[in-house]
Amino acid sequence: MARLFFLLSGEHETLPASELKAVLEAENFAFKTVQKIDQVLRIEADVECINAIKRRAAFTRRCTLELFQCEAETTAIMKAIRSISLEQVLGNEENFAVRIRRVKEYSSNVDTVLLERKIGGVILHQTSGIKVDLENPKKTFLGVLTSGRFVFGVQLAEILPKPFVERRPKNKPFFHPSAMHAKLARSMVNLARSRAGELVLDPFCGTGSTLIEAALVGCRVLGLDVQRRMVRGSIRNLAHFSVEPEGIVVADARNPPVARVDRVVTDPPYGTSATTLKRSRRQIFEEVLTAAEGILGRGSRVCLAAPKSLNVRLLGVALGYKHVESYFIYVHRSLTREVAVFERV
Numbered sequence: 001m002a003r004l005f006f007l008l009s010g011e012h013e014t015l016p017a018s019e020l021k022a023v024l025e026a027e028n029f030a031f032k033t034v035q036k037i038d039q040v041l042r043i044e045a046d047v048e049c050i051n052a053i054k055r056r057a058a059f060t061r062r063c064t065l066e067l068f069q070c071e072a073e074t075t076a077i078m079k080a081i082r083s084i085s086l087e088q089v090l091g092n093e094e095n096f097a098v099r100i101r102r103v104k105e106y107s108s109n110v111d112t113v114l115l116e117r118k119i120g121g122v123i124l125h126q127t128s129g130i131k132v133d134l135e136n137p138k139k140t141f142l143g144v145l146t147s148g149r150f151v152f153g154v155q156l157a158e159i160l161p162k163p164f165v166e167r168r169p170k171n172k173p174f175f176h177p178s179a180m181h182a183k184l185a186r187s188m189v190n191l192a193r194s195r196a197g198e199l200v201l202d203p204f205c206g207t208g209s210t211l212i213e214a215a216l217v218g219c220r221v222l223g224l225d226v227q228r229r230m231v232r233g234s235i236r237n238l239a240h241f242s243v244e245p246e247g248i249v250v251a252d253a254r255n256p257p258v259a260r261v262d263r264v265v266t267d268p269p270y271g272t273s274a275t276t277l278k279r280s281r282r283q284i285f286e287e288v289l290t291a292a293e294g295i296l297g298r299g300s301r302v303c304l305a306a307p308k309s310l311n312v313r314l315l316g317v318a319l320g321y322k323h324v325e326s327y328f329i330y331v332h333r334s335l336t337r338e339v340a341v342f343e344r345v
Contacts, residue, residue, distance in 0.1 A: 024043075024052070038104065068081075069150065072145050072150040073110070086127065119141065191339070201292075203268075205224060215241075264288075265303045269284065293320065293321070313338070323342055
């Protein structure tokens with residue numbers, strides 16, 4: 001077990017850390033949470049878990065092997081950096097860089113550029129035959145200032161946002177204004193604890209966002225939609241990203257044409273830019289949860305998005321599910337989503 005820390009996206013207060021933990025659970029990595037501070041999660045886990053997080057997580061930015069943490073004050077930081085053997089950390093690498101990131105406005109009295117130089121100077125003093133390379137370093141040391149603390153270590157992976165940007169709704173061949181963004185769709189797949197090889201069902205597949213994200217983490221995917229044009233559009237989008245589904249079917253979510261699936265991940269229509277076929281929002285969510293119960297095994301999970309006003313977590317519990325967690329995401333003035341996770345009991 002190694003001490004690791006992760007720099008998280010600031011797009012939501014709690015979702016990024018929960019998504020990261022869900023990835024670890026889905027990939028069967030044992031871990032212990034050490035500390036959660038603003039945009040940083042510190043854990044103890046097998047360092048191999050970094051590969052899974054890099055491959056799956058939507059709201060994690062950097063993965064780091066922790067060397068120390070201390071008070072976010074220059075004197076304390078320099079004392080801590082001098083107390084560790086950096087030559088052993090660097091190994092045979094020829095060059096390095098030091099990067100300091102400040103979360104929000106924390107520790108505004110600390111000059112990050114000056115701190116990078118000071119830490120770099122200590123590293124150069126402790127080692128021989130090694131140089132600073134700010135353009136293409138072989139090893140990057142990362143320090144994060146947040147919540148009055150400074151966390152420092154060796155960066156093991158960086159998760160770039162570009163692939164998610166390339167899969168934004170407007171960048172797909174078939175567009176619909178109700179389409180979910182790739183990052184949120186991926187996080188929902190992860191919150192459902194979806195595993196490679198499992199069959200993930202989206203009974204309101206729309207433009208295929210959820211199916212694409214589930215397939216990209218190794219799941220088998222099956223999509224349903226009652227509207228033929230949405231099915232055709234979803235097929236186009238999946239083909240664009242080289243995703244081969246188990247099927248994309250014109251079907252009613254109330255009667256899914258499948259006997260068993262492993263996970264259900266979906267964003268049902270709310271009646272704003274997506275049609276509800278004259279059914280109330282409550283009816284739609286009652287129907288999809290009731291139908292899901294009949295095709296999920298015990299312990300399997302449903303992750304769905306709903307308008308906050310619906311109180312879908314209470315609806316799920318009333319239908320016999322265990323409510324695992326919920327996250328509220330502001331979309332615009334008239335819509336805040338509740339992303340809710342349920343377990344079939």
